[in-house]
Amino acid sequence: MFQWKKVFKSVWFFIFLIFLLILWSYFHYPVVTVAVLASALRQSTPLALGALCGLIGERSGVINIGMEGQMLLSAFLGFLVSVWTGNLLFAVLAGVMTGALTGLLLAFMSVTLRIDQIIGGTVINILAFGLTGYFYQVGLSTKGKLQPISLGPLQDIPLLGPVLFNNPPITYLTLLLVLVMHYLLFYTRWGLRTRAVGEHPRAVDTLGINVFFMRYANVVLGGAIAGLAGAFLTLEAVGSFERGMTNGRGFVALAVMIFGKWTPIGSWGAALLFGFAISLQTQLQFGGLITIPHQFIGMLPYLLTVIVLAGFVGRARPPASIGMPYTKE
């Protein structure tokens, strides 16, 4: 007996629906569709990176709500280095390093000092807002931002080409990172140990694995990824810095991570959906396609989240020991 109910509730059905919608739209409004999808991918990049940062931290047992701050600080330092040196590669590396250092700070607070992890993350957020607000000077200018690299003939594929194969470097890197992280987390020794540490640290300890090292390493790595997200904002998306420019993306990334059930590919899908909703909203507001008040259209991403969360994503279970500092006896 074929179970229609199960099919309607599955994520694949939902993906199929979206696919049909995109095709329909492409045949009627090709230019708009390409613009919306390309923008969706760009919008999703910082969210996907943030979710990757959050999920390896949480998989190893450390909640990271300081991503907003990590991104902001990295965005700021990446921007400054770009202003000083004019070298975008150095600037991106500076952003990544800044993220890793904030990760180190979070790990120190939550693993070594065993401070409540929510407080630790909040400290980083406040620190980042304070520092960037204080040191920010108006009128700094850079020699531009990271430019799209087109992947030759791939670019000429209809619909897919302009959306997927004509992007700036960090967007490509994000797609790669999603796959790498998925492999790392589920197919390697490192991943097995990381997930074990987040579930039952004492068990891992009795097997001779260093719990503190695993947590430090993952939180620092996560910080570096959040740093990349920050670098994306100033060096690839906007090209300059503004106060509070992360605009809640660090927190949305947390939601994206949960939405994606703490898996890299799931989170990427969730990030795409958010990105799609945001770009659709922008398009509807400025494209003049629909004439309902823009406040309602502004609700779109959130409405979509609620519907999808309620209908299509099953119950997710967080790692068992997140938020709990580990103490040896």
Place this chain on the structure above:
Amino acid sequence: MEQIPVLQLRGITKCFGEVLANDQVDFDLYPGEIHVLLGENGAGKSTLMNVIYGLSTPDAGTIFFEGSSVQIDRPRTAIDHGINMVHQHFMLIPVFTVAENIMLGDEVTRGWSLDRKRAYQEIQQLSEDYGLQLDMEARIENLSVGLQQRVEIMKALYRKTRVLILDEPTAVLTPQEVDDLFEVMHQLIRKGISIILITHKLREVMHIASRITVMRRGRVIGTTSPAKSNEGELAAMMVGRQVTLQFEKTPLQTQEVVLDVQELTVSDEQDREVVHRVSFQVRAGEILGIAGVQGNGQSEMALALSGLRPFKRGRLCLSGKEMTSLNPRALMNHGLAHIPEDRQKHGLVLPYSVADNQILNTYHHFPFSSFLQRHQQAVLTNSNQLIDQYDIRASGPGSPVSTLSGGNQQKVIISRELNRDICCLLANQPTRGLDVGSIEYIHQQILKLRDQGVAVLLISSELDEIMSLADTIAVMYCGKIVMNTPADQLTKEQLGAIMAGS
């Protein structure tokens, strides 16, 4: 026979603050033996094992492994020497599969990837060699406790164990699972693995040990073997005085019925009827022992009788008064005392102090409070008095109850429940996981109540406990009372057979 001990401890000493957990401990383990380490809770067994396993470093003393001195400062070193430990609380990751749990920490890799295929083959091979059947792909959380323990043993075998430490492995098992475990242990020693078994269950010790070392208050009291000793002697060595395992009871003076349960039916969380039309009566001065293998409806029945779970059908009378479907406080006020099965979940508020736990059912009465105010002094006086009276080993009335040993936690519950006028005691597994000294004490208290004319309903899966305490024995099987007879008309063997459902 002259053999080199595989493991030799000399003069191990370990202090925790003021407390001397291990004092000059010597211990030998020979190849292929089951060496039982016996002692009460807090005797220092676990500390000693943590020293061997590298979880804590001794302040003094030497460990010899196969004749040469070794430094074991972390579990990795122990594992590399072939020393493995199955902890009392299993060290398994619930959401991982069996195979993942076994290989974690000693993963087989090919390039960067985990080589699951080869790991599976290796584990499969081991599981055939030792006759331990396991489903590699099953998730730990879906396995029974007995199977989880099997996974733990497989973890040790996978690491080519020479010395296997089992910390109270039988505490969580059903009798059938215990038999299986013993079978596995015999298998292991035949293959030359040495086992250290930590326990405080005397009967098991006599059954399985090659040699027995008894510890008390951090010291080794002596080493013996089952052939040269008996249960009474071992108990005396553990506790440091003669322990009564059998009690003299005054004959039952049948009086009026206190607890009267008629046609009780109770459902579990999933709304399945797990207690079917159960009826029994307990008279004043009588102990009704309800025997039965765990999971035959006893837990749900006890919760229902204490007011924590609704009756689906049936009536409850206490001293002739209708009490059906009253809430726990009302039942308590009518003289029902309850020693719950899970003392940490239903019996105590773990982060609270001893003193506060002792007034959990009377805090709203004078002298502990009046109107809005709490009288701390009265609470403390009450607690100090109870600590003395019930010999509770705590650093004071203010210490959190979570820091106490299991036996002392149980004493806190008993001091609270018995410290008022009661007519009926509902004791569910009152001695689970406790050592002989505490068991003896709790049995004495229950008998004392009986002699004072309290009706006692004792639910236990320990046959010995039922046999030595109960005046009348009922057996629960599949949610029904299948037998109800005076205790002196039964032998242990008959009772065991009925419990198994024959």
